[in-house]
Structure formats: structure tokens, C-alpha cells
Amino acid sequence: MPRATGTVVTDEQLMLDVRAGSREAFETLFERYRGPVWRFFRRRVEASARAEELAHDVFVAILQNAVRYEPRSPFRSYLFGIAYNALMAERRTAGLRATEALPADVPATTPDLDAGLWVRSALASLEPQAREIVMLREYEQLSYVEISDLLHIPLNTVRSRLFRARMDLRAALSRGADVQVKVSHDSR
């Protein structure tokens, strides 16, 4: 459906266009969410190639199931719901083989000079569900309600676990920062 230049079409409207058979709308959606979906899997799946395949599978699923899409909730929730289900299926079928984003052999109290590894170590110290809640909030920017729907847990549970997880992260990150400063001093 042609639209005036300069207008921002919502994700939901684009998805309705995809449902109607618009390839152009799908490619617009793909460009918008190619990065977020890739990063979703890249942070949770060890192998880069597998993350790419899963991201590809998510867009294939969206395209194939477009005819059943109903704009009852934001497209982001719909998209990350598919991505999360794909991730769970991957972990089930592979038996956690090469798909654990935060491997247990990364000690939480041993920060690396690489900031990413330091944060990963802190996240690895959380229990899995709390870690998922924090990551969905911080990296995928999902709302509390969307996280609640995605993980099938009560809204208040999301609030409380998110708060507790952030407090734990605060402690883990500050411990890591202390050690990191000490390491950098020792290296001088």
C-alpha cells in the first residue's frame, strides 16, 4: 500500500501489510529488527553461526505465519516471543550444547579487562530466570507486561525479581570493578 513520503509506519501496520502479501513491508520490518533479533541470539547463543541461523528462522516464522497475525499486542512482543520460543526449542533439542550464552566456566568474580566479559561474568552469577528478565529489560527494552507475557510469570514477580537481580548485579559489578582496578594497578 503506497504511503506519503516521510510518514513513519508502525510495526503493526507493516505486519498487517505483510499479512496482505507485501514483500516491501516485510523487508522494512526486517531492516528494523535485523539487528535487535541478531543481538538477542548473539548474547544468548555461544556459536555465532547458530545465532545467525536462529535469527533467520525467526524471520522465516514471521513470514510463514503472517496470515495468522492479529495486532492484539505490540509487534515487538510478538517478535521476541517467537525469538524466545526458538531459543527455548534450541536449548531443549541441543541439550544446552553450545547454546548457553553465559557459560558456567566464566567465573563471576574474575573480571577481564574486556568490559563485555566483566558484564557477562556478573550476569552469569544470576539465576537463569532473573538473568533472562534483566536481559529482556536492558537489552531488548521490553516492558514489564511484555516480559510477564513472554515468560508466563505474574507481573509482580517480574517487578520483584528484576529489582532483586539489579541489586545482585550492583554487588557483582562493584566487586568486579574493585578487582579490575586492582588488576590494572598491578599491571603497571
Next chain:
Amino acid sequence: MAYLDGELSPARALAVHDHLEHCVTCQALAAELQQVSRDLGLWQVEDPPASLAAPVVAPTPNPRSHFAWLRFAGSWQFAGAAVMVAVVAVIWLAERPDTARRSRGALSVAAGADVVAEAPSVQLGLSADAAGSSGKAVTMPYARAVQDPVRAEAIGGTKIIRTVRIRITVTDFDAVRPAVDRILRDVSGFVGEVQTLDAQDAARSLHATLRVPAARLEEVVRGLRALGRVTDETQSGDDVTERVVDIEARLANARNTEKRLGEVLRNRTGKVSDVLEVEREIDRVRGEIERLDAERTNLERRVTYATVTLDVTAARQATLSLEPVPLGTRARNAAVDGVRTAFESASGALLWMLRAGPPLLLWLAILWWPVRWLRRMSRTVSS
């Protein structure tokens, strides 16, 4: 903190905002939590690879079209409903008095039947064409699953592994093997295994496993029945349609995975560890494909060729041996038996003495003094 995430209603957010302006403790906590969010943002991942392109696949048909019912037909709900209807139908049929008669009619064309509702075991009297077997009860249990015609059609029809076990007693045992060979030659079958027993004191017997084309199974069974008197016959059909469908689906998935992994390997320029990981995965998938392929081939072969287990026993028992044993041999055997008996009796007596001696001596020692005392007392009284 919901306030920092923008998850509070405007009124509550305003209240929290006012509180934060005056509470130093909460200000410090909010600052720390904001720092946590900033720290988490330090974990950045690389940009998506160029190979992650928009997929080109055809969307599935609109479920609201005129063919929407086809989706229901392929669903689990439909399969469950179909099974329930079939179970009720079978129970209803089984309770009817004329079930056995109608089942017999169905079984007589079993070799050509594609989809048959599950029927209970029935006792049948053999028909007159089974030579020499009139009046013998034959158990013919047929256990067949109700088929989903759509799925069965996808693999070229229902797949049933047929097996027959037949026991026959014959008067002319020597004619059995040539007759079996002739039957197999006529239907292009073959012998899987054959074993003959011709012991002196037992009836001659033959045990054979025959593999015959499933389409000509009835013809083979008729020919075997004609060999003699059927004492036992069991026919069974194992429906493997679902297994074949599953194997086909898993094979298709594995081949798709192998293809995609091959493309990843060709297009990717990543770390050596990533490449090795992909190659290991390809090896695993290829192994899976070979295993599934072998399983499918084996199933197809068993479906194409029915198995007939044949047990043939000669009606006449072994003849008496009339050859006389020489007198010298009999004398030698008797002498050997006598020496063996003498040795065994002597050794038996020795063993008895060893076993019974100690307790006898013990009792003699215990009873010696009382007996002696009694004898003295009796002498004293008599004197």
C-alpha cells in the same frame, strides 16, 4: 526500580519524583541502579553479518480461506477425534454377534487391503481349500492402527509388515523341501533360513524362514497349507505407516540442516573454532541421515517382503533300529558295568563310614558308662 524504567503511572511517578528530591538514601540507590544499567550497556555485540538477509519463503495459506478446514484435518485434534471414533466403532462392532463372520470376510482379502479398522483376534475354522486341515482352529490376530489417509498417501500408501507362522504335519517329508522351493520360485521369494532335524529317536522336522513378496503372501500360504495338515497358523500385520512417515520427515529435516550447514561453511569466514564446530555438526547430521536412510530401507524391505515361518514335522515317527549288538560288545559293556558297580559300592561304604563313624563313636562313648552301670545293677539284684 519501576520509576527508572518508566513503568509507573504519571501520578505515582510524580510522587516518587518528589520523594527522590528530598531522600538522600533513595537518590543514592537510584544512582547506583542507573549505573548498573550503564554498566550492562558495556556488553556490546558485533553487527549482524551480511549473510543474514531477508528470507524468501512463501507464506502459508490464509486459514480463513475456503480451505481452512484442511488445516483442521491435519491437526492433532482431528487425529484424536478420528481415533476416538474408530475406537467406539471397533467396540460396537466387536459386541455384535456376527462380527466374527464379517471379520473373516475381511481377512480373506487382507493381502490387498490398504486400510482396515483395528479388529480383535478371532477364531476361524479353516475353509475347505486348506487341504487336510478342516476342523482345526487357527488363530489369526490382526492388529492394525487406524490410518490417517493424508499422511499415508504422502508415503505411497499404508505400510504393513506381514508375518505368518504356520505349522504343518506331513506324511511325505521328502517332498516338502522341493515343494517349498517350487512355491518360492513361483512367487520370486527366497529362503532366509532353513534347518532340518533328522534324529534317530525323533520325528523328522524342518524349520524355515521364508521371505516372499507381500502381495503374493496369500498365494504362498495356500501352497504351504496344501503340503499337509495344518496344526497351527498365526498371521499378523504390524502397521508401520506412522514410523515411515516420521522417518521421512526426519530425513527431510536432516537434509535441510545439512544443506544449510554446507552453505554456512561455504560463506562464512569466521574463527577456526567456528568452522570446526560447523564441520562437526555436518558430520553428526550426515551420520543421522545415513542411520535414518538405513532404517527406512530396512522397513521398506520388511514391508515389501512378508516373513513366513514354516515348521514342518513328519507324521510318522522314527523307525525302530533293528541292527543286533554283537555279543562281545555286550560282554565288554557288562564287565565294565560290573567293575564300575563294585568300585562305586566300595567307595560308597567307605564314604558312609567316614560320614557316620564320628557320631557313632561319640554316642558309644556317651552311652558306655550308663549301660555298664545298669548291667552291674542288674547283676547285683540277681545275686
